[in-house]
Amino acid sequence: MKHSEVKIKIVECNVKTNLVVLQTNSATFTITSKEMVEFLKTASEIKEKKPSKNPILNEIASEILEYLNLTCNRKFPVTDNNLSFISARLSEGEKPELLKQIIDIKSWAWKNDYSMRKYLRPETLFNPTKFQSYKQEVLDVIADPQQFKKYVKAKEDERTGKEYDPLDSGYSQK
Known part of the structure; x- marks a missing residue:
């Protein structure tokens, strides 16, 4: 249109x-x-929803969309609508690495949750209304990776019902 x-x-x-x-x-x-x-x-x-007119931004946005598809086992097509959310954040000066880190964190948090995995999509992850909070999550992890590791361990224990030992790379019964 x-x-x-x-x-x-x-x-x-x-x-x-x-x-x-x-x-x-x-x-x-x-x-x-x-x-x-x-x-x-x-x-x-x-x-x-306007796609970027910058071919370099569109190329980077396509790579990030492909990363989202691979990381989250999704199949979003390369369309103007899907690229527009990613391109908008890139045109604001956000780094591609940050967008990929957001994909990583939200994928980890949501991919095993049936009610949340549907939100692993460009329009949610890169929408301007939620983007800043997702960005802050990444910055919090970077600022205190040990705290995040404890959080990951607790969530993994909760999810599996077993205690996860990251040093042993295995599980033991609780």
Whole structure:
């Protein structure tokens, strides 16, 4: 679907009546502030789904998508929609390694959880609303890898019902 650009000007915003008056080249209309918020949210989502025009970013985004597919045993096709979320984060200056680390951590956390594994997808992992929290998880692991190892061990013990010894690379009955 092709989107055409429309310039919208806010003419008036009345706090008492909770109304916003908007003007385009061809029309003037009034909406509630709640409708304005929804409009802006939709507009930002449409903008977000534009694929990058930079072929190098698209190539890197394709590699990250392939990494996601391999790591999470998924089969997301290389489409503008799938690449757009990844390309958007890259164009913001995020490093490809960080995006792969997010895939690693969320894959580990979610791939064995039936209700969560469906979220191992580009639109969840690289959506701007959740991305910063996933990035922070990676930074926390980098800052304190020993704490993360303890967390991994506890989760592995919980998942298997056995005590996991990372030094022995084996399990023992609890």
